[in-house]
Structure formats: structure tokens, C-alpha cells
Amino acid sequence: MKAKRKTYSVIVDLTKVQDKAKQRAFSLPPEWWEITEGPKYPLLGLDQDLEADITLTKVGKRFEVRGRFQTVLRLQCDRCLEAFNSPLNSMFYLILERLPEELEAEEEHELSPEEMGVDFIRGDEVDLTEMVKEQIFLSLPMKALCKQDCLGLCIRCGSNLNQGSCNCKVEQGHPAFQALKALRLQG
Numbered sequence: 001m002k003a004k005r006k007t008y009s010v011i012v013d014l015t016k017v018q019d020k021a022k023q024r025a026f027s028l029p030p031e032w033w034e035i036t037e038g039p040k041y042p043l044l045g046l047d048q049d050l051e052a053d054i055t056l057t058k059v060g061k062r063f064e065v066r067g068r069f070q071t072v073l074r075l076q077c078d079r080c081l082e083a084f085n086s087p088l089n090s091m092f093y094l095i096l097e098r099l100p101e102e103l104e105a106e107e108e109h110e111l112s113p114e115e116m117g118v119d120f121i122r123g124d125e126v127d128l129t130e131m132v133k134e135q136i137f138l139s140l141p142m143k144a145l146c147k148q149d150c151l152g153l154c155i156r157c158g159s160n161l162n163q164g165s166c167n168c169k170v171e172q173g174h175p176a177f178q179a180l181k182a183l184r185l186q187g
Contacts, residue, residue: 008032010128012056014063014096014121021057024128028052032129042144043136047072047085054128062118065094069132075144079152080160086144092135096121 010026030046050071057064070089077084099120151161159166 008129011125012128014056014124014126017056017058017063021055023053023055025053026128028129042076042078043140044074044076044083047074050132052128052132054131061097063096065096065131067092067131067135069135073136077146077150078143079145079150080162081153082146082160084146088136088139090135090139094119094131096126098122
């Protein structure tokens with residue numbers, strides 16, 4: 001029987017955020033992050049606790065969310081596929097607004113230019129851990145490299161070239177022109 005996984009959430013009741021800002025500081029252990037494997041997911045998990053400070057302020061019918069978090073990410077290098085640690089110290093700013101009642105029933109709605117920078121929420125509660133998770137994904141590098149000069153893997157045998165060279169014969173030139181080597185010119 002599989003053990004039930006503990007869930008972590010930091011819920012804020014937005015009806016309690018009125019005249020003054022509401023601050024929340026929290027810490028999440030590495031087990032909080034659900035590990036998703038595969039080449040589309042370079043984030044293998046967290047290597048230390050995630051520390052977060054978030055401030056919610058009501059501005060008219062919207063809520064401003066200012067946050068800062070830090071942790072150490074466990075990433076997979078895009079070139080050599082080795083796991084490595086990468087510190088992350090990030091700040092973010094979001095605007096939340098309750099989804100208008102007339103849009104609740106609609107499955108799709110085209111956003112106006114004014115709505116593009118707003119995250120719409122349903123109900124009076126918001127989970128801050130989900131916001132932080134989204135911000136972690138947004139802060140991932142386009143190309144995760146264990147080091148700037150990572151040599152990657154040999155295209156023939158798959159050896160990690162950072163650990164030493166392999167014995168594969170490297171052909172010079174572009175592969176598209178290899179067939180021209182076999183041509184024999186008469187004359």
C-alpha cells in the first residue's frame with residue numbers, strides 16, 4: 001500500500017485583507033515539491049527548505065501580492081543530463097481579482113488588454129504555495145546548465161565529456177556533405 005503524501009498549503013482568506021496589508025512568512029520543506037520526471041521537466045526538486053515572505057494588500061476590488069522567496073533548486077543539466085544545485089532568490093508581484101459572476105459559467109473568455117496582467121481567482125481564499133510554485137516555474141532558466149562551459153554528451157557513445165574524452169572517431173565537416181567524399185571524379 002502506498003503511503004499518503006502530505007500536502008502543504010498556506011491559505012489566505014481574502015475577506016480578512018481589508019484596510020491594512022496582511023503579511024505571511026512561511027517555510028516549506030523539500031518534500032513539498034512534487035517531482036515530475038522527464039526531459040520536459042528539468043526541475044528535479046528542492047535541495048533545501050523554501051523560505052517565503054508574502055504581503056497582500058487590497059486596492060479597490062483587486063489585491064496586490066508582493067512576494068520574495070529563496071531556496072536551492074535541484075536541476076538537470078540540458079547538455080550532460082547530470083543533476084546540479086542552483087540557488088534561487090526571487091521577488092514577484094501579482095494582481096489578483098475575483099472572477100466576475102457573469103464569467104463564472106463561461107468556459108472561455110477573451111481577455112481585454114487591461115485584464116492581461118491580472119490573475120483571476122474563484123472564491124475568497126487563495127493558496128500562497130500555488131503562487132510560489134508558479135513563480136518557481138517562471139524563474140527557471142531557458143537552458144539549465146551545470147556550468148557555462150558544459151561539454152555535454154558524446155553524440156556517438158553518450159559519454160559525459162565533462163568527465164573525460166571518449167574514443168569515438170569524430171568526422172570533420174557537415175554530415176550533409178559526407179556523401180560527397182565517396183564520389184570519384186573521372187578525368
